[in-house]
Amino acid sequence: MASEMVDPDKLMDVIVVGGGPAGIGMGLVLRDLGVDRFGILERHELGASFRRWPKEMRFITPSFNANAFGMTDLNAVNTGTSPADLIGNGHLWGRDYAGYLGAVAAHYQLPFVSDCEVQAISRRPDGLFDLRTSQGPLFTRFLVMATGEFQFPNETPFPGAEFGLHTSRVESWMTLPPGPRVVIGGYESGLDAACALIARGESVTVLADRDTWTMGEDWDPSVIIAPRTRERLQKALATDRLRLRPGTRVERIERSGEDFIVGLAEGESVVTKLPPILATGFHSGTTRWPKLFAHTPQGHPRLTESDESVRMPGVFLVGPQVRHEKVVFCFIYKFRQRFAVVGAQIGRRLDLDLAPLEAYRAKGMYLDDLSCCLAKCDC
Template sequence: RDYAGAMRAAAATLAGEEAELAAAAARKGNALLEVLVAQANDEEAEDPPPSAFKEPLRAFRLALKLQPGHPEAKKGAADLDELLEHISVFEQRPKPNHKLPYDVVIVGAGAAGVGVALTLTKTFGLDPKRVVLVERGDRPGETFRRWPKEMRFISPSFNHQGWSGSFDLNSVMFGTSPAHTLGAEHPSGEDYAFYLGALAHAGDLNIMAKTEVTGVRSRTRNSGFWVDVAPRPGTEEEGAEPMEPLRARYVIWAAGEFQYPKPTDAADEMFPGEALCRHNSSVRSWKEMSGDDYVVIGGYESGMDAAFNLAACGKKCTVAASTRCWTTTTDDPSTELAPYTVQRINEALEMPTPPRLLAPLRVTKVEEAKGGAKGFLVHATWGEAEDDEGSFVSKRRVTEEEKGEDEPGEEGTEIVLRTPQPPILCTGFEGSVSLGVASALFEYGNDQACNAHAPVLTDTDQSTITPGLFLVGSLVQHGELSFCFVYKFRQRFGVVANAIAQGLGYDTRDSVQEARQIDMFMDDFTNCQGACGETC
């Protein structure tokens, strides 16, 4: 039987039906819009109420959903945008159902904070004056400005929105594209911070910059929060009065993780001598670092980024990784190296100073060299040899045939690596939740679970022990699913915004529909692939 032919015929039939439905939806939208425009232009008639414009909006959105780029729907939507430039299509906002000055306080004005604020105010219609973002940096995107100068986004930016049902992987707001704004496929941190700042300005977001959150206090159940704030250290004005707490019905924690590396104090150190190392998040430029011979502890994206940039700067480097991440392939792109990273590592292996890749190694101790010698000794133990049998082999992979990877030693034997400079720690981040002032307001996964030490959340990304406190961004995790990239965690913005807007008395039906249509409302994980790992 010709199953393939039947499938092609069915696909063609469905495509034809979708095109017909899209055309019908566009015609309906234009017909409705024509009536409303005539009414608006009639000086003797009352202007149509804002709610009347929802019907043509729904029709145009349906047409564009069925057939992205449909010309009539695009033109109708553009005409509607022009007509409504000074008219809000939201119903009149409900009066506040609480007596607090703010509806929402958002901690952090990075990708997650700016993105969820725009979803709340632009998609769900909250009053921007009653949504405040607290940012300890000088302006939005402070974390990205702290990236090493050479660091780049590993997920590519491409402005394909007009030709597909999706949009730029690194965008936090539908209708925007870092690729378009910045002219870069893999933006730098400084570039991406500019993009976030432009969004915040265009969205008229209410941001308190140079402000530190010093405490989050939950009042009695369902009655809001007091968020204690203070000027960021070093920015205080002499003689200024202490800042009053921000009082809000809801709090969204969006502070991220890059500024919160895993602690190196003796009580929590991964191995003796960890405090002698330097975390990769403290590097401002690989090129400007003194010395030309390094040991990198840890693999995956952080370790491979360090290895590539050190090699590109003509510096020697040895990577001690617990797994051969450069050969790992999984169903979840969060748990294998990005194609961009594999490409760069392959380039590094062809450079005059290629990185030396060692795995599986477990670092057991770091100590200063003895006997008058300068530098550091990194002690590590070989683990069990990893079997690649059954894994998908592709041209993307860096294999043992590539120069740069040493054959692993016998399991249990020790190797000592010498380096003149402090070893570079690329072992991940603890995150702002467990290290921040709201740590006691969340509960965490147990040591045996896949989400070990991750905040445990409800199905609306709310704390399970503190109602009204939400989490957005790269620290969100549900079971084996990690939302550690922008294109993942942005899909939960609509879920959080809907829970908050409903709690404030808003009718969110149209807003939810809009968020779903632009892939910003993921409440069904059945099509998501997850994998436990130490990569994010």
């Protein structure tokens, strides 16, 4: 079947969907490669997820202005910028980081379009992708999905979860009604919630399916909590108002009069007067696009070695959902190392000179050999 004619003004070489760190970082690689026509489409405003973090929530990975000594700031999206340098803060608040992303996009004059939601994507017989957006149709040869996770919270992990309040819906821990709280989930979001509530004087019980805070064989911050969270946790435990219950699996929440009954797998239940806090994680934004991505039973997108969809060639993924076997790229300093890998694939197919990517490799921002990622430190 012949494809409809495409308005040349609406035809791109590459479209990146999502204007968080993954989308902006990918845009910088495309700019360095000299891609002629690309755009970054964002349904809200630049750095939207970070602007929606709870007001008190700060980065757990430190920012440090070490770029001049060849060590790129852990939270930077390229080698030439540093959030620590720009903001002057080691553990950024979400709004600070959104400000940094805005400054980067403006400095490098990235073709960024806000308030542009991608609502439907299909592939035409001529191979182009047809995007229906809130600002009209667009067409592209390659598509990079950078839609993240934060805006796709897991709010249905068990029956009755609708009685809970997911951490991503909290604007500020200070303005929630006072009283003892139950937090369900014991990784970074759950322990951040618990520490913030303890800091304002509450008592908190954390129901966690696993212990993320005791150092053991696991060393990867994708599995255990970061040093900053550990420090905060120690302070919170010293108040005697925090109870951690590892190995506890929640099966349901029920309402009984004024009470919320949290039912545990062991048959026991925990009763609380305030809605339990759900720190039950996030879905990958790719689950919204089943025609573009196949997923494992655990919900992880299936990708080639170059982070291209196995289901739809020409569609790539950047961001925290990228994983290969045991290597999980869930933090900025990890997933930024894959922008150049995707850039190399697209650049090769667009017949571009890939030499600019060597600068990424030289600064540790081009990771195509994953064998190094599972080695533990020497001591």
